[in-house]
Amino acid sequence: MHPDIHLALHHARATELRAEAGDRSPVRARPAHGLRTRLGWTLVEVGLRLATRPGTAAAAH
Template sequence: MHPDIHLTLHHARAAELRAEADVRPAARNRHALRSRLGWTLVEVGLRLATRPGTAAVAH
């Protein structure tokens, strides 16, 4: 590929990525919140499943 074409494509893709980064910060925050909520629910479920006194005792 000719170096000038490569550079032109690079600049075009960089501009697309910058525009996308400006538009989508809310989507990243939603993803982070969803992930945090999911792991909190997993933790609560594990705590409920392993309440004190329900663990098997090995003799």
């Protein structure tokens, strides 16, 4: 199976699931998405700092 076909199948299924959800999905405000993004990047930053701190196993490799 070609990777593009696999991606097309995922998109098709996502569209089906969104249609099935209809109005049953909870209403979310846009700021929650921004908060989730900021939190995610903060966790990435903390992880990178921990991984590159001198004396850690990850920094020794």
